[in-house]
Amino acid sequence: MNTFHGAGVALVTPFKVDGSIDYEGLSNLIEYQIAGGMDYLVSMGTTGEVATLSKKEKLDVLDFTAKQVAGRVPLVAGFGGNNTAELVEQLKEFKNPSYSAILSVSPYYNKPTQEGIYQHYKALALATNLPIILYNVPGRTGSMVSVDTIIRLAKEFSNIIGVKEASANFEHFTRIMEQKPADFMLISGDDALTLPMMSLGAVGVITVVGNAFPRETQQLVKYCNEWKFEEANRIHYKLLRIDELCFIEGNPAGVKEMLQVMGICNRTLRLPLTEVSQVTKDRIALAVKEMASIQA
Template sequence: MKKFEGTGVALVTPFKEDFSIDVEALKRIVDFVTKGGVEYLVVLGTTAESATLSQDEKELVIKTIVEANAGRLPLVLGVGGNNTLKVVEELKSRDLSKFDAILSVSPYYNKPTQEGIYQHFKAVAEASSIPVILYNVPGRTASNVLPSTIIRLANDFKNVIGVKEAAGDIVQAMRLIQNKPENFLIISGDDMITLPMVLAGGSGVISVIGQGFPKEFSEMVRLGLQEKGKEAYKLHYLLADSIDMIFEQGNPAGIKEVFKTLGLSENTVRLPLVNVDENLANKLKNFTKKIS
């Protein structure tokens, strides 16, 4: 699946000051990251604050991004949850024809066993008409999908094509890279260790910072894929402080401050998230102006 090698970005949902979806800002962001050189777009991931969106709002986000993208880049749709039957029903009922894959998070809160996680994704894989990228993010789900479970799914289901690995554990990522089937994608879900993962044999990243600085971050990943580590690390260290900053007080509050400085959208987030404080906002503003 060459189309998912490189940099994908988990798009935010921009809001106006009244908390309604800012459709025009979303179009600007799609255009900005596309012209910045990213390889694909992820719609309705965690960074989109999808947990706070109504069903009608989700449909509006999908419609806006599909139209703004205009077929330029591959699209990945976030379809996941901790109610397996509900996820399966959505996969069977939703028109997925505009998307190239789904990104499906491991069930959160329930804390299933590894067998439970396997059975959940078995149901997802069997219900999906398009390729499936698994999403392991223990910091949000409270359970880690072990490499053995991911490799088992990769071997058992041809449409399970990769994993967004966001455990923040480079050793675990290396185990996945070591034991994965040929052509199975190990995609970083952690911006800070993206380059080490790529240089170890990973396929790229689904990024947050990549939408704020798409030119620099996507070039870093491409250089990594070309095994040009020295050149790639120059860009990594250029952006490293910003990666820490955007996550310091919650995602996507940090990246939305970057977008505000860039003039792409407001910095509005929905509760239970709140804006970053003034000190961090100023740091992000200064960094963004320096890079831009």
Template sequence: MEQLKGTGVALVTPFKKDESIDWNALEKVIDHVISGGVDYVVSLGTTGETPTLSSEEKLDVMKFTFEKVNKRVPVVVGIGDYNTRDVVKRLETCPLDEAAAILSVAPYYSKPSQEGLFQHYKAVAAASPKPVILYNVPGRTGRNMTAQTTLRLAKEVENIVAMKEASGDMIQCMQIIKDKPKDFLVVSGDDALAFPQIATGMDGLISVAANYFAKDVADLVRAALASDNAKARELHYKLQESFDLMFEENNPAGVKAFMAEGGLIENVFRLPVVPVSAGLQSRIAAFNKNYK
């Protein structure tokens, strides 16, 4: 899993004004992030607005991403749900030969117990033909996966190889890092916390901001992993305001606003996600204009 150290980017799904998928823009984004130096891409994460994509569209996006990445960097595929049976079925039927790993979000809405989370991931790992990355994001799922549950999965389930930690709880993150198996990766799911989290022992970042600020985010993570704290600190504070703006109202509305200002995509969404407010959009435009 060395290939999943460093910077991954959770790709957006660009839409045309009629809300159909903008394939030309998606290809442009893929080329943009790879040329910017990211180490791998994540297809079909929440930032890709997957809850609004049909099953056919998800399959098309995954295949298109494999084709356009063309083995330049590894591709991780997001496959997660609150229905364990559905996740297992998709893992058994999706064409995942070209995937490096699966990123599977903790079940949302159902708010299972810690034992329920353990049994869900145990079933997912048993069905997956690829290594599984856990994804803890309680702000979206409604249930935090504790350090104890994460460590139990890391130690007892062979096909679970990594964790994307987006709880924002630094104490919990350090508990996982301190007691994890040596070959188990822990990556940040928070752009704004990546620098301090890598300093405590995390192995990288799965980024939203890298959809647009690919080079600076990748350079920040690379410097932090190399313990070049002066350079990492400089880039962290250079990007800090963009992180604040990007997540002020909604993800992916924030990052798409930046990308639209930069001419990469149209600022179009599928409900219930809508563009950021006019006031926030003007502040993003001002930041973009002054960013070097």
């Protein structure tokens, strides 16, 4: 699946001040990503505040994104949740031909055993013909997808093609690389760790920071895939401050503030998420200005 050897972006969902979906802002964001060279787009991932969207809103955003992209870059649809039966039905109903794969976060809150996680993903794999990328983010889900479970799924289901890893555990990453099938992909799910993970053999990133800085993120990944780590290192350190500000008061509050400063879409979030503090807004405005001066 060389389609996903590169930089993908987990798109935010722009909202109007009244909380409704801002499709003009989403159009701006999509065009900005494509112009910035992003390799593929992920619609309705967790960064898209999908937990606060209705089923109809999710499908509307997926459809709008597909129409706006019009085949110019590959698309991945986010389908995750902690109700396996409901998620299976959603996947069976999903027929949009514009999407090349599914990204599915491990079940959150329930804290299933490894057998429960395996059975969850098995049910998803059997419910769709689309390739599935697992998503391991224990800091948000409350449970870790173990190496043994990842490898078991990778070996038993041909349409489970990779894992987006945001566990920040390098022993875990190394063991995945050691044991995985040759074509199974390790993908960074943590912008700050993209470079070191790619030095271990990860094929790219599904980024948050790239919403605001797609060109730099894509170039970082490109250099890593070309084993040009000296050049990649320079971009890595340039983006580290941006990464900190993206997450210091929660995701996607930080990156939405950046997008507001850049005039792409506004900062509105849906509760329970709220805007970053004025102190962080000031820091973000300064960082964006400094990045612009570097680019010039």
